[in-house]
Structure formats: structure tokens, C-alpha cells
Amino acid sequence: MIRKLKNSVGIIVILLLTMASCNRHDHSAQEEVYTCPMHPTVVSKQPGSCPVCGMELVRHGGPGEDLAMTPELSRVLKSPDEAILASVKTVRAEYKSLPVDVAVNGVVTYDTRTVQTIPARVAGRLERVYITYELQPVRAGQKVAEIYSPELSTTQRELIFLLENDPENKALIDASRRKLELLGMSPSQINALETGRQATSTISIYSPYSGYVVMRGPDMGTGMSERLVRAGDYVSVGQKLFTVVDSKAIRIELNVPGTTGHNVRQGTRALLNIGGKDQEVIIDFVEPFVADGQPFTRLRVYSQSGESLRIGSLVSGRIRIDGQxxxxxxxxxxxxxxxxxxxxxxxxxxxxxxxxxxxxxxxxxxxxxxxxxxxxxxxxxxxxxxxxxxxxxxxx
CATH class of the missing domain: 2.40.420.20 (conserved putative lor/sdh protein from methanococcus maripaludis s2 fold)
Incomplete structure (x- = not known):
């Protein structure tokens, strides 16, 4: 009995101590603390004024405490979405005219206005051809082919016969010389013939022009596609053997994709990189066209800078267009x-x-x-x- 009484007394003492401890925690949790907004080190348990600046002390809320939403607080707080939208600047579209820089790329090609042809002055068979590919450079006086012609061989023998048997007949000798010139022999070749008194079976054809050789036109009536003449081909009088374009007079073709080129006009200035140097040029021709369903504008620039450029060279640059x-x-x-x-x-x-x-x-x-x-x-x-x-x- 005494033992049970002692246990009951112990339990009651423990309960009383626990209740006292909880009361102390609740009391401390309910204590209000006031502080200065400008001087957080100033802390007081009673409302009042800050001894440093004189501002009214405000109550310091505890951790996790819900604050009442006041009108002043609602004016400075926004939802996250509203805060993001408020930071995005807005603009309005403007009607105005701006110049436009257009990047262009192109290629150097020949100026078709300076095309020259080397024809066959006599009918015959080409024994040798020294022009083997398109755009091959050629200079004035360069041998381009050798041709065998029975007519030319006969005319040479006529001149030799007159020189040996009738040297006083100047009229016939001069006529024979002019005929050889018309058949394509140069004065130096005729002089060599008169000195050597020996007819040649072939005659060399020389280019009177400097430039680049391009494809000749298709042979009319033969159905052949464009190609360069080859050794073994038979040619007739006046037939075009080679087409030569001036190496100094060139044409730069620039392509502008899309509809941007529609604003380019003849006379527009462009800055092109030609031969590694920037050069200001003037657009001489504008040609709109459509390729594979896409609109393009081809621009042409005629130049005399061919000495520093080769046909087929790539060109890049920019054109400033006065926008509408x-x-x-x-x-x-x-x-x-x-x-x-x-x-x-x-x-x-x-x-x-x-x-x-x-x-x-x-x-x-x-x-x-x-x-x-x-x-x-x-x-x-x-x-x-x-x-x-x-x-x-x-x-x-």
C-alpha cells in the first residue's frame, strides 16, 4: 500500500513540472517585440520611439506568422506573372523609310558585247587544235590550230610557178599573193613561201585577239550540241572555229534572292570585293527572273578590271538600297x-x-x-x- 502511494506521488510531481514548463514557453512565445525599421539593433518589449532616430517602433512578427494584407502592402506586391509582364518593354510599329544593306554574291563572266570570232578562211580538215577547253586564255598572235586545205596548197604552187617562170608579171604575182592572204596566210607566211619556194601541206591559224575562248554556237543542220572543234573536223569557208571574248572587258553577274532585288535600280551603287580589293561599282542592268519557282534578281556590272580578274572568279559585296x-x-x-x-x-x-x-x-x-x-x-x-x-x- 505504501509502495503504491509513493508511485502516485511521483507521477503527480512529474505532471506539475511539465505543466509549469509549458506555461513558461507559451508566455515567452506570446511576448511582443518592437524594433526600429532603420536601426534593427534597437529592440524593445514596449511600443515607443527609437532613441537613435526618433522613428516609431514597429512590432516584429515571429517566424511563420501570417501578416494582414494592408492597402499599402497590396500596392507593392504583385503575382509572379504580373511581375514578369511588368518588366517587358513594349514598342509600337513605325512607318518610315530605312536604307537596306543587301549581301550579294556573283561570278565574273565575259562581256558579250566584246565577242570576237576566229573563222575558217579556207575549207579543209583540221590537223591539230591547240584550244582544248572552254575559257582557255589566248593571246593575240598565238597559234590555235593547223588546217590542211587542197585549195590553199594549189594557190601556193601557183605563186611559186609564177615566181620561177614569169617573175616579170607583177600583176599575176600580186593577185596570187592577195588570194593567199584571203585564204588566211599572213604576210610573214607568204614571204617565207617566196623565199623557200616550197608549198606546205598545212597552214597555221593564229588568233588576232587576246581573251578567253568560249563555246561556239551549235552546228546548224547537223543536230550537234555546242562543243569546241577538234582535230579531224572538216570545216567550210567562213565557218566559226573559235569565239574569243576580251579579257579586259568583263561582266560581273550578281544574284539577289527573293524580292529584295526588286528595289534595286539601274545606277545603284554597290561595294564589291574584286580581286581582293574593295571597289565601288554602278549597277548597269537589272534582270528579274524566276528559277525553280523562286524569284531572283540578276544584276550586271560592266567593268574594265579584267586584267586582275579571271573568268569564273567569285565576287562578293553589299548593296545599299533606298527603301520605300x-x-x-x-x-x-x-x-x-x-x-x-x-x-x-x-x-x-x-x-x-x-x-x-x-x-x-x-x-x-x-x-x-x-x-x-x-x-x-x-x-x-x-x-x-x-x-x-x-x-x-x-x-x-
């Missing part, structure tokens, strides 16, 4: 999805994607051809608003 008045926005305001371009239009405090049709670009700006008005507020940098939802629900 159009609607422009910053280039970073547009997101290109491949099949369409979109901008983010601000509507009732929110940004919604909207499809637009763009045009040319210039100095960080992009032309808007359709889908936007000057009254629309759009995000200046659309990258801040990129979202997967934007790619499937653009506004029309």
Missing part, C-alpha cells in the same frame, strides 16, 4: 517559327502571340508587310515571352 516607306519594328520583336513569324501583342495587360508577314531587314529592324498596326503595343524582345503555348495558338 514601310512599317518597321525591332528585329528582336519577331520570332521566326519557320513556317510563320509571330509577335507578342499586349491586350488587357497580357501578351498574346500574333502571326505577321515580314519583309526585308535593315540595321536591327524588320519590315512588317501584314498583320500589325501602328496602334498595337508589342513586346520589344519577344524572347522573354517564348512559351510552348505560343507556338500553337497565334492570333490571326
Amino acid at each position: 516607306e514601310s512599317l518597321w519594328i525591332p528585329r528582336q520583336s519577331v520570332i521566326d517559327l519557320g513556317t510563320q513569324q509571330i509577335v507578342f501583342v499586349q491586350q488587357r495587360g497580357l501578351f498574346r502571340p500574333k502571326a505577321v508577314r515580314t519583309g526585308i531587314r535593315s540595321d536591327g529592324m524588320i519590315e512588317i508587310k501584314e498583320g500589325l498596326a501602328t496602334s498595337d503595343e508589342i513586346a520589344e524582345n519577344a524572347q522573354f515571352l517564348v512559351d510552348s503555348e505560343s507556338f500553337v495558338k497565334p492570333l490571326n
Whole structure:
């Protein structure tokens, strides 16, 4: 009995000590602490003024304590979405005219206005041909072929016969010389014939022009495609053997893809890298055309800089085009999805994607051809608003 009584007394003592400890914790938890907003080191258990600056002390909330939403607090707090939208700058499209720099690439080709031909002055068979490929360079006085001609051989023998049997007949001798000249023999070849008194079976053909050899036209009536003449070919009087273009007079052909080239006009200046040097040129000819369903513009520049260039050389450069008045926005305001371009239009405090049709670009700006008005507020940098939802629900 005494033992049970001792156990009961011990349990009661433990319960009383536990209750006293909880009361002390509750009392300390309910204690209010006041501090100065400007001097956090000033702490007081009673409301009052800061002894340093005189400001009214405010109650310091405990960890995890819910604060009441006051009007002052609601004015400075925003939801996360509202905070993001508030940081996005907006702009409006502007109607103005901007110059456009267009990158162009091209190739050096021959000027067809300076085309010269080397014809066959006599009928016969080509024994040797020294021009073997297109665009082969040739200089004036260079041997280009050797031809065998029975008519030419007969005329040579006639001159030799007159020189040996009737040297006083100057009229016939001069007529024979002129005939050989008409058949393609040069004065030096005729002099060599008169000195050696021996007819040759073939005669060399020399180019009177310097330049590059290009393909001759198709043989009319034979159905043959364009090709250079070869050894063994039979040629007739007046037939074109080679076509030579002037190596100094060249033509630079530039291709501008898309509709950008439509604004290029004859007389527009361009800065081209020709032969490793920048050179300002003037566009002499503009030719719009369509290739594989895509619009292009071919530009031509005629130049006399052929001494430093070869036919087939690549040329690059830029053309500054005076743009027409159009609607422009910053280039970073547009997101290109491949099949369409979109901008983010601000509507009732929110940004919604909207499809637009763009045009040319210039100095960080992009032309808007359709889908936007000057009254629309759009995000200046659309990258801040990129979202997967934007790619499937653009506004029309």
C-alpha cells in the first residue's frame, strides 16, 4: 500500500513540472517585440520611439506568422506573372523609310558585247587544235590550230610557178599573193613561201585577239550540241572555229534572292570585293527572273578590271538600297517559327502571340508587310515571352 502511494506521488510531481514548463514557453512565445525599421539593433518589449532616430517602433512578427494584407502592402506586391509582364518593354510599329544593306554574291563572266570570232578562211580538215577547253586564255598572235586545205596548197604552187617562170608579171604575182592572204596566210607566211619556194601541206591559224575562248554556237543542220572543234573536223569557208571574248572587258553577274532585288535600280551603287580589293561599282542592268519557282534578281556590272580578274572568279559585296516607306519594328520583336513569324501583342495587360508577314531587314529592324498596326503595343524582345503555348495558338 505504501509502495503504491509513493508511485502516485511521483507521477503527480512529474505532471506539475511539465505543466509549469509549458506555461513558461507559451508566455515567452506570446511576448511582443518592437524594433526600429532603420536601426534593427534597437529592440524593445514596449511600443515607443527609437532613441537613435526618433522613428516609431514597429512590432516584429515571429517566424511563420501570417501578416494582414494592408492597402499599402497590396500596392507593392504583385503575382509572379504580373511581375514578369511588368518588366517587358513594349514598342509600337513605325512607318518610315530605312536604307537596306543587301549581301550579294556573283561570278565574273565575259562581256558579250566584246565577242570576237576566229573563222575558217579556207575549207579543209583540221590537223591539230591547240584550244582544248572552254575559257582557255589566248593571246593575240598565238597559234590555235593547223588546217590542211587542197585549195590553199594549189594557190601556193601557183605563186611559186609564177615566181620561177614569169617573175616579170607583177600583176599575176600580186593577185596570187592577195588570194593567199584571203585564204588566211599572213604576210610573214607568204614571204617565207617566196623565199623557200616550197608549198606546205598545212597552214597555221593564229588568233588576232587576246581573251578567253568560249563555246561556239551549235552546228546548224547537223543536230550537234555546242562543243569546241577538234582535230579531224572538216570545216567550210567562213565557218566559226573559235569565239574569243576580251579579257579586259568583263561582266560581273550578281544574284539577289527573293524580292529584295526588286528595289534595286539601274545606277545603284554597290561595294564589291574584286580581286581582293574593295571597289565601288554602278549597277548597269537589272534582270528579274524566276528559277525553280523562286524569284531572283540578276544584276550586271560592266567593268574594265579584267586584267586582275579571271573568268569564273567569285565576287562578293553589299548593296545599299533606298527603301520605300514601310512599317518597321525591332528585329528582336519577331520570332521566326519557320513556317510563320509571330509577335507578342499586349491586350488587357497580357501578351498574346500574333502571326505577321515580314519583309526585308535593315540595321536591327524588320519590315512588317501584314498583320500589325501602328496602334498595337508589342513586346520589344519577344524572347522573354517564348512559351510552348505560343507556338500553337497565334492570333490571326
